[in-house]
Amino acid sequence: MISSSKLQEKIIECLSDEQNHSVQEIKNYLAQNGVDGYTEGQFAGSMNTMQRNGTIRKIDRGVYSIRKRSEDMRKCFVIHSQRSLAR
Numbered sequence: 078m079i080s081s082s083k084l085q086e087k088i089i090e091c092l093s094d095e096q097n098h099s100v101q102e103i104k105n106y107l108a109q110n111g112v113d114g115y116t117e118g119q120f121a122g123s124m125n126t127m128q129r130n131g132t133i134r135k136i137d138r139g140v141y142s143i144r145k146r147s148e149d150m151r152k153c154f155v156i157h158s159q160r161s162l163a164r
Contacts, residue, residue, distance in 0.1 A: 078114045078115065078116075078119075079112060079113070079114050079115050079119075081119060081122065081123050081126075083112075084107075084112065084115050084119060084120065084123050085123045085126065085127055085132075087106075087107055087110060087112050088103055088107070088123060088124070088127065088133075089127070089132065089133070089143065090106075090110075091103050091106040091107070092133060092141065092142060092143040093143060095142065095143060095145065096142065097136050097137075097140050097141070097142045098140070098141060098142065099139055099140050100124075100139045100140075100141070101139075103141070104120070124141065128141075131144055132144060
């Protein structure tokens with residue numbers, strides 16, 4: 078049986094083309110790359126974990142894509158005062 082971390086690594090590899098992929102396309106990719114021996118529960122758990130931690134995002138029912146790094150970037154607004162601190 079494949080480990081969940083290795084399964085997640087291969088799923089990310091499949092999604093790394095930044096295109097939307099259905100669950101069936103992801104499973105086909107896994108099969109073509111010799112990844113087998115995982116359960117449906119392990120696959121679903123891996124997908125849920127990666128969605129929860131922000132690695133992938135759900136586009137539609139059964140359709141996923143990788144989350145681009147630019148989507149994760151936080152914005153910060155800074156106000157700088159020119160007022161002198163000397164009294």
